[in-house]
Amino acid sequence: MSLLTRVLKSLRPAPPKSPPPRVAAVFAPPYPAAGWWHDDPAEQLRNYRSWVYAAVNAIAQEAARQRPFLYRNTGQAEHEMAALPHTHPLCRLIDRPNPWLTPWELWYLTVVYLELTGNAFWYAAPRTAGDARLAAPGELWVIPTPWVRIVPDRHEYVKAYQVAAPGVPAEEFGPDEIIHLKYPNPLDPHYGLSPLQANALTVDANTELLKSRYQTFLAGSRPGVVLQTEQTLTDQTVARLEDKLTAKFSGRDNWHRPLVLEQGLKASPWTLTPAEMDFLNSSRMTRDEILAVFRVPPPITGVVENMGLGADIWFGARVMFCEGTIQPKLDLIGQSLTRDLGRRYGQDVAVSFPDCSPRNLDQRRKDDELDAKLGLRTFNEIRKARGLDPFPDPRFDRPILPAELRDTAGERRTADDADGPSR
Numbered sequence: 001m002s003l004l005t006r007v008l009k010s011l012r013p014a015p016p017k018s019p020p021p022r023v024a025a026v027f028a029p030p031y032p033a034a035g036w037w038h039d040d041p042a043e044q045l046r047n048y049r050s051w052v053y054a055a056v057n058a059i060a061q062e063a064a065r066q067r068p069f070l071y072r073n074t075g076q077a078e079h080e081m082a083a084l085p086h087t088h089p090l091c092r093l094i095d096r097p098n099p100w101l102t103p104w105e106l107w108y109l110t111v112v113y114l115e116l117t118g119n120a121f122w123y124a125a126p127r128t129a130g131d132a133r134l135a136a137p138g139e140l141w142v143i144p145t146p147w148v149r150i151v152p153d154r155h156e157y158v159k160a161y162q163v164a165a166p167g168v169p170a171e172e173f174g175p176d177e178i179i180h181l182k183y184p185n186p187l188d189p190h191y192g193l194s195p196l197q198a199n200a201l202t203v204d205a206n207t208e209l210l211k212s213r214y215q216t217f218l219a220g221s222r223p224g225v226v227l228q229t230e231q232t233l234t235d236q237t238v239a240r241l242e243d244k245l246t247a248k249f250s251g252r253d254n255w256h257r258p259l260v261l262e263q264g265l266k267a268s269p270w271t272l273t274p275a276e277m278d279f280l281n282s283s284r285m286t287r288d289e290i291l292a293v294f295r296v297p298p299p300i301t302g303v304v305e306n307m308g309l310g311a312d313i314w315f316g317a318r319v320m321f322c323e324g325t326i327q328p329k330l331d332l333i334g335q336s337l338t339r340d341l342g343r344r345y346g347q348d349v350a351v352s353f354p355d356c357s358p359r360n361l362d363q364r365r366k367d368d369e370l371d372a373k374l375g376l377r378t379f380n381e382i383r384k385a386r387g388l389d390p391f392p393d394p395r396f397d398r399p400i401l402p403a404e405l406r407d408t409a410g411e412r413r414t415a416d417d418a419d420g421p422s423r
Helices: 003-011 021-027 041-046 049-064 089-095 103-117 200-219 235-249 274-293 311-340 360-374 379-385 403-421
Strands: 069-073 081-083 121-128 130-142 148-153 157-163 170-173 180-183 225-228 266-269 349-352
Touching: 003 157, 041 103, 049 103, 049 311, 069 089, 089 130, 103 130, 103 180, 103 311, 121 266, 121 311, 148 170, 180 311, 200 274, 311 349, 360 379
Parallel strands: none
Antiparallel strands: 069 081, 069 349, 121 130, 121 180, 148 157, 157 170, 225 266
């Protein structure tokens, strides 16, 4: 060892000695560290309460209202997306996932698992024809996330999914039997990351605040007034004063009566310290942080602090909620189902969700009005976009032309009709 190395080693501070296990246990906190359930799906589901429930329930209910659009994608334009008939096997599967689950419940549970755990697993029960197993599934079942463990594979990415229901031995399912929906996780390519996991500390803080408030009410309210005196009072005197004040001033009809004191007694109100006031105000702060991480505006959860604006607040919150929160999640689910479910029915079969923004209806009407003025659309095209049957009269398949162009176009059509037979 060189001289320089020995000198540097002597100057290096010695590492702190860890206390003996028995001493360390004395100073260890009697409760787990905040956010300890970050990687435990079962504990994540147990946090589905309070403001987490308010936010996730609002997201899941709104997503469950949306109906997926199933189509064959033959091009990039809207008119090149041919909707699948309602008799198509994929449409029937989405409309009737299984005998015990409605479509609304399917989407609701899926979004709840995504928001709480970052993962949602569907079991695509295979159909059989005799002894042959068909590629298209016959039923869809939602598997609770805590039951599933992914078995990675070096070449196939996922080798299998192990499903272990409580009290039942684990069973392996192939990648073609499980549809895995997940939120992207920069730390793990196999498991998703939920907003709840990203906000674990705030959720725990909110839980502790609720427990503290409950304990306060359980222990009873603090006294409203403090009596002070320099004299030494006996227990009998203290009990007599308490009983007399309670009998004279308790109840809503007596709270305003004047308090007359004697024998050197002084009364002062019992007030909260600044630290206690900050403790109470932090409940609102944790609420706002939880709603913010789930991207749910407070009016969506029923919290309206300015009733004067009325419907404007609700409409603005709905626009923010649908465009900034619900639609990105629906787009992710649609693309994942296109890859893992739609491709089983054909390479051009796709799943998507129409734009759910409440501004769509007004914008669509404005677009129809503008297209009609410019002659860009026909009556039947507008009717088809609104889900109405087209008129059989061929005149309704002609563009809606402005008044100044209508006569010229009519003369041109008349001339073409007259020249047609001679050609």
